[in-house]
Amino acid sequence: MKEVAVIGVGMHPWGKYPDKTFVDLGVTAANAALKDAGVEWKDVQSVASGVYQWGGGAGIVSGQQLAAQMGERGIPITNISNMCATATSAFRMACLEVIAGASDIALAIGLDMSPIGFLPALSEDPKDIDFLRWRMIGLTNPGYWAMECRKRMDMYGTTKIHLAKAKALTSKYGKLNPYARYKREFNIEEVLNSPVVCDPLHLFMICATSDGAAAAVVCRAEIAKNFQSKPVYVSAATLGSSLFGDPTARLGLLAAPAKQEAPLLSESVSAANQAYKMAGIGPEDIDFVELPDNSSWHYLQYIESLGFCGPGEADGMLDRGETAIGGKLPVCPSGGIGAMGEAVNASGLAQICELVSQLRGQSGARQVEGAKVGMAQTYGMLGNSACAILKV
Amino acid sequence: MSPESAQKKQVPTIGGLFTWPSSDPRLIGIRCKSCGTCSFPKTYIKHRPDCKQPELEEVLLSKRGKLSTYTVQHYPPPPTFKYDGDFAPYAIGEVAFPEGVEVFGIITGCKPEELKMGMNMEVIVEKLYTNEKGEESLTWKFRPVSK
Numbered sequence: 001m002k003e004v005a006v007i008g009v010g011m012h013p014w015g016k017y018p019d020k021t022f023v024d025l026g027v028t029a030a031n032a033a034l035k036d037a038g039v040e041w042k043d044v045q046s047v048a049s050g051v052y053q054w055g056g057g058a059g060i061v062s063g064q065q066l067a068a069q070m071g072e073r074g075i076p077i078t079n080i081s082n083m084c085a086t087a088t089s090a091f092r093m094a095c096l097e098v099i100a101g102a103s104d105i106a107l108a109i110g111l112d113m114s115p116i117g118f119l120p121a122l123s124e125d126p127k128d129i130d131f132l133r134w135r136m137i138g139l140t141n142p143g144y145w146a147m148e149c150r151k152r153m154d155m156y157g158t159t160k161i162h163l164a165k166a167k168a169l170t171s172k173y174g175k176l177n178p179y180a181r182y183k184r185e186f187n188i189e190e191v192l193n194s195p196v197v198c199d200p201l202h203l204f205m206i207c208a209t210s211d212g213a214a215a216a217v218v219c220r221a222e223i224a225k226n227f228q229s230k231p232v233y234v235s236a237a238t239l240g241s242s243l244f245g246d247p248t249a250r251l252g253l254l255a256a257p258a259k260q261e262a263p264l265l266s267e268s269v270s271a272a273n274q275a276y277k278m279a280g281i282g283p284e285d286i287d288f289v290e291l292p293d294n295s296s297w298h299y300l301q302y303i304e305s306l307g308f309c310g311p312g313e314a315d316g317m318l319d320r321g322e323t324a325i326g327g328k329l330p331v332c333p334s335g336g337i338g339a340m341g342e343a344v345n346a347s348g349l350a351q352i353c354e355l356v357s358q359l360r361g362q363s364g365a366r367q368v369e370g371a372k373v374g375m376a377q378t379y380g381m382l383g384n385s386a387c388a389i390l391k392v
Numbered sequence: 393m394s395p396e397s398a399q400k401k402q403v404p405t406i407g408g409l410f411t412w413p414s415s416d417p418r419l420i421g422i423r424c425k426s427c428g429t430c431s432f433p434k435t436y437i438k439h440r441p442d443c444k445q446p447e448l449e450e451v452l453l454s455k456r457g458k459l460s461t462y463t464v465q466h467y468p469p470p471p472t473f474k475y476d477g478d479f480a481p482y483a484i485g486e487v488a489f490p491e492g493v494e495v496f497g498i499i500t501g502c503k504p505e506e507l508k509m510g511m512n513m514e515v516i517v518e519k520l521y522t523n524e525k526g527e528e529s530l531t532w533k534f535r536p537v538s539k
C-alpha cells in the first residue's frame with residue numbers, strides 16, 4: 001500500500017456530549033482533519049463514513065448527515081458498519097478509493113455517541129442471535145471478556161495485579177492526551193479496590209463507553225507533499241474475519257466450538273497477519289501499537305495475538321516495563337480505549353490519529369522516541385477486526 | 393417447588409431453544425451430517441469451509457457437560473434481560489458438551505464460590521421472570537451435578 005499517504009487527521013475530544021449530535025462531533029473532526037491536511041472540503045473526492053448503529057435511520061447514512069453540514073457536493077459516500085472495526089474499515093475504504101484511482105483525496109470518518117453503561121441489544125427479534133444472549137442469559141460484553149480472562153488466569157497464572165497494572169500504565173498516558181475522556185492516573189490499589197463488574201474483572205479494568213469522532217484525509221502518495229510536510233504512509237490497512245474452530249467466547253453468540261482448531265481471536269489474528277504480509281514486515285519491526293484494550297484481558301491477550309510474544313508471555317512484558325513508553329514495545333501511548341472510553345464506531349480512527357501524531361513526533365510528553373512504524377488494531381464484535389500499519 | 397409455583401403456567405421465553413414441556417429438558421442444537429459441525433441454537437448454522445454436502449439434523453445436546461469457565465455479573469444487564477424483584481448478582485458459565493459445542497448459560501443451584509472450572513454441570517429449565525400474564529417465563533440454566 002505504498003501509494004497512499006495520510007496527510008491530515010482530526011478529532012473531536014472523547015467524552016459525553018448530551019447537547020450535541022453525532023453529526024456535530026463528526027463535523028468538528030472532519031474540519032480538523034481537513035485543516036491539518038491543508039485541503040478544503042471541496043477537494044475531497046469521496047467519503048467513507050462509519051455507520052452509527054444507535055443513531056436510527058440517520059445513523060445508518062452517517063456520511064450523508066455529515067455532508068449536509070459540510071455542504072452537499074454529489075461525491076461518493078460509502079457508509080460502513082463493522083462494529084468495533086467500523087472506523088478502521090472506513091479508513092481502509094478511503095485508502096482503496098485512492099489505490100483504485102477513483103479518488104486522489106478521500107476522507108475517512110468515524111463518529112459515535114455510544115449508549116451509556118453496558119452496550120444494549122439492537123433488536124427484539126428472536127431470529128437475531130445477538131438478541132438471544134441478552135434476553136435468555138443477560139450476558140453482557142464484559143461477561144464474555146471475564147470468562148476468557150478466567151481461562152487465561154487459569155492457563156498462564158495471570159493475576160489481578162497484572163490486570164490492574166495494565167490500567168495503571170495506560171492511565172498515565174491518558175492523562176497526557178488532550179483528546180482522552182479520562183485524564184486521570186489510577187494506581188494499582190485503586191483499580192483492585194474498584195467494584196467487581198464481572199468477576200474477575202473490576203470496574204477500572206473495563207472501558208467505559210464514550211462519544212467521539214475522528215477523521216483522516218488520505219491521498220496518492222506522490223502528491224502528499226503538496227499538502228503536508230510530514231506525510232505518514234499507509235503500509236497496510238486490512239480487515240480480518242474469524243477462522244473455523246476459533247474457541248473464543250465471541251460476543252453476540254450463545255456457543256463456541258469445544259475443540260480448538262484456530263487461534264483465539266482469530267479475526268484479529270487474521271487482520272494482523274494480513275497486515276504484516278502486506279507491509280512486508282513482522283512484529284519485531286513495529287515500534288509501538290494501539291491495541292483494543294476494551295478490558296485488561298484484551299491488553300494482555302492482544303500483545304500475544306499480534307505476535308509480539310508467545311502465549312502467556314505478555315504478563316512478563318508488562319512486569320518488566322517493556323510495554324511502557326521507553327520500553328521495547330510501547331502499548332497504547334494514547335491511553336488506549338481504557339482512557340478514551342469506547343466510541344464503537346469511531347475508536348479505530350482515533351487509533352489512526354494517535355499513530356499519525358506519534359509518527360510525526362507531535363505527541364509531546366507521551367511521545368514514543370524515534371517511532372517510525374506504528375500499528376493500530378481493533379477488536380471485533382461478531383468476528384471481524386481491522387488492522388493498519390503506518391510508517392514514516 | 394412450592395404448590396403455587398407448580399400450578400403456574402410455564403412457557404419458554406423463546407421457543408425452539410430447549411425441549412419443552414419435558415421432565416428431562418435438553419438444549420436443541422444443529423449438526424451437519426457431512427462435516428459434523430455442531431452449534432447452538434439451531435438457527436445458528438455452522439460448517440467447515442470445505443463442507444460440500446451441508447445436510448443438517450437437529451441434535452439434542454447431552455444432559456451433562458463440563459464447566460470450562462464462568463463469571464459473576466454484579467450489575468443488572470440492560471432491560472432486554474428481565475427478572476423478578478431486586479437484582480442479585482448471578483453467575484454465567486460456559487459448559488462444554490460431548491457433541492463438540494460449548495454453550496453459555498445462567499448458573500443456578502450453588503454459590504459462586506463453589507464453582508470450579510472443569511466441574512460437571514447439568515442442563516435444567518427454570519424461571520427467568522414472571523411475564524405480564526403471570527406465567528413463568530423459562531430459560532435454560534446450568535446446575536452443578538450433585539454427587
Ligand SMILES: [Zn+2]
Pocket residue numbers: 424425426427428429438439440443444445446447
Ligand atoms: Zn457441513
